[in-house]
Amino acid sequence: MSEVFKGRLAILGLGYIGLPTAVAIATRGVDVVGVDINPAIVAAVSRGEVPFTEPDLAVAVSGAVAMGRLTATCELPEADAFIIAVPTPFNEDRSANLSYVKAAAEQIASRLKVGNIVVLESTSPPGTTEQVCRWISALRPDLRMPLDGENGADVYIAHCPERVLPGRIMIEIVTNDRVVGGLTPKCAEKAASIYRLFAQGEILLTDAASAEMAKLVENAYRDVNLAFANEISLVCETLHIDAWEVIRLANRHPRVNILNPGPGVGGHCIPVDPWFIVGAAPEQARLIRTAREVNDQRPHHVAGQVVEKAQRFRSPKIACLGLTFKANVDDVRESPAIEVVDLIAKSLPEVEVMVADPYVDKLPKELSGRDNLRLEGAHSAVEKADIVVLLVEHDPFKTIRHTRLGGKVVYDTRGAWRQ
Ligand SMILES: NC(=O)c1ccc[n+]([C@@H]2O[C@H](COP(=O)([O-])OP(=O)(O)OC[C@H]3O[C@@H](n4cnc5c(N)ncnc54)[C@H](O)[C@@H]3O)[C@@H](O)[C@H]2O)c1
Structure with missing residues (x-):
């Protein structure tokens, strides 16, 4: 026995x-x-x-x-x-x-x-x-x-x-x-x-x-697949094609299952563990390294898109929804959402950036000390904002009614508000 x-x-x-x-x-x-x-x-x-x-x-x-x-x-x-x-x-x-x-x-x-x-x-x-x-x-x-x-x-x-x-x-x-x-x-x-x-x-x-x-x-597999989704999103954006629609259609193939793109890959594990493979066999782990680089680049791309959208306004207010590394948890370690918010606030020092997250009650250390950045309730941040950026698909965010978003520039990096 x-x-x-x-x-x-x-x-x-x-x-x-x-x-x-x-x-x-x-x-x-x-x-x-x-x-x-x-x-x-x-x-x-x-x-x-x-x-x-x-x-x-x-x-x-x-x-x-x-x-x-x-x-x-x-x-x-x-x-x-x-x-x-x-x-x-x-x-x-x-x-x-x-x-x-x-x-x-x-x-x-x-x-x-x-x-x-x-x-x-x-x-x-x-x-x-x-x-x-x-x-x-x-x-x-x-x-x-x-x-x-x-x-x-x-x-x-x-x-x-x-x-x-x-x-x-x-x-x-x-x-x-x-x-x-x-x-x-x-x-x-x-x-x-x-x-x-x-x-x-x-x-x-x-x-x-x-x-x-x-x-x-296991984690490198997830990372490579996420990098594929993020790259599809980037390619589609360049070609003015809706990546979510493309992925939805492609996933109807019986042997295709593309993951959702997002603002980056976060957490304690997936952005870290593949590097242990790269470190152990740097010459051989070329795809794994590239996937890491694609995913690490993602927050820069998302922040760049927001900065570009902000140019349409004279003094825009931006609401960023979500700070944790994934939905419905309070873990902010290695969170790409934090990096996106940081990059936006840094690139637009004159612009008011409001951050909302039901799981975070104080700005993480990476974001504290920025004058143009503050924590705010989601509904009031959306209410005041000209640009609403969804970074984490927490359940309470999913139910923000579409009527509340009317007339605003909406950048849904998680595809959570798609009909
Ligand atoms: N968090 C996850 O979802 C997850 C999933 C799979 C694997 N892992 C792996 O599990 C390991 C732990 O991750 P975690 O998320 O629990 O980390 P964590 O940071 O939440 O907890 C680690 C704890 O270890 C303590 N610690 C550090 N040195 C110590 C020592 N010498 N003696 C006693 N305590 C000590 C720290 O104070 C901390 O409380 C990591 O290798 C991580 O990659 C984590």
Whole structure:
């Protein structure tokens, strides 16, 4: 019979991935200690609160904390298994910044005992799980590592990438299939015992590098497809053809499914992860690099279009609707909407730019300090504006009645107001 994990589990990083994972495991009767370097996050979780918005997470966290199954601390305790869910951003030169993973691995090394399992969940370039093993090994020469050869190991190290969709994390964390890649088959088997606690999807065992690469390929696939849609939009604009209509028609082909164009590609994952592939094989990953460049260019194009439209007015007022990186979430990380707004405000310093987002109650740091920019309610911003730019298709925006937009220049970058 397949083994199911028993014991105490520590999760390093209580963000969008670590906290839902902690809760998913805690509600299966395992004692989970959530560890974060940010004391405010630890304090919030200890009170049973969630420091960000994610449907159904708050009730699950307060329940797990009340039951005493989930605790939070800044100090990593001893445990039987450790999950690393810390950030993996990129550096200025777009190489992977593994400093958080290294710090987490080194903290774990100080607590590691024979029989422990270490799982890297953070999205990582190929070879990172091996690197985690080397970082730990350097500090714990007393332990036999999975990379040391065929004679068995004292600890088990694996990679299990996360592929949940923000806004649906609590559903997908349970229902998605999981890829579990071990440094050895035994490592994969041991790590899988954790996911058997709560995963209803299939658990697919593989080696660590394949698991790392599979996750990156998933996001590069999305990025390339989004770049295709964005390029179609650009071509159609140049040729004065309606891109949405073209895509609608093309998608009636039984084997064609073009995505929607937009103001750019945002979030923590899709604009970042493809660079890890480019970094690993720069000569070969030419399409992936170009897709990134096409998508990165998109906010500049959208802002340029708005600036052009503004020239038609003597003193225009512009309303930009949406700041988050996607609809119906509060996550503004790597948001192309922020970049568009920033570029518009910078290019038109004399023009009043109003920004509305039901999920954002204060201007993000990238936009603060601009005199011509302010946060405003959506209805009043639309009311006052000459130009209305829809950047994120939040549900409340979709219902803004067409009569409210009459007589205004409307730039719907998401196609949300199409009849
Ligand atoms: N957010 C997503 O939708 C998503 C989806 C799939 C994969 N991922 C990947 O999961 C990983 C985590 O992403 P996230 O969105 O949860 O990030 P996040 O920024 O929301 O959370 C990470 C947390 O880790 C904490 N942290 C940093 N170093 C630490 C350490 N040494 N010990 C303990 N805590 C530490 C930070 O304070 C932060 O609270 C990243 O690699 C990301 O690419 C994210």
